[in-house]
Amino acid sequence: MYKKVLLAIVLLVAVVKTSNAQELQTQVETINAFIEEHSESNRNYYAKINATQGNVYFYNEIQHAMQLTFPVLKMDANNIKITKKGLTFYPKEKGLVVIKNFSTFAPKDIGTAWLNIIKMSKKDKTTLQGMMQKFIIDYQTAMKK
Secondary structure: OHHHHHHHHHHHHHHHHHHHHHHHHHHHHHHHHHHHHOOOOHHHHHOEEEEEOOEEEEEEOHHHOEEEEEEHHHEEEEEEEEEOOEEEEEEOOOOOOEEEEEOOOOOEEEOOEEEEOOOOOHHHHHHHHHHHHHHHHHHHHHHHO
């Protein structure tokens, strides 16, 4: 009996974790589709995000030549700034927490991450900011479980 209860609990935890991961992946796909659909030119087509292993990955430039890796637990979901060039993401505490990989250059530690979405309306950037904020909070919550 004890083994059956323990097995049921383990299976329940596995199902919950899988459903959280699927929900987060759906949010990533929705955010990337939003960027693509609300861009005023194909220049933004290359801005994308991904999330895995406790990190949020920001891809910028043609063929994703630049990748920014930001540990989700260090991100400040309430400190996402809208700029002329897109969105800038800040850490909870100042420091070099983002890893910047650009083409064939050596990785470099930097303080912020960004999405280059130059040709997007201010209204759409505000909507995207809200989507990213919800995603970061949901991801942080899932990582703490």
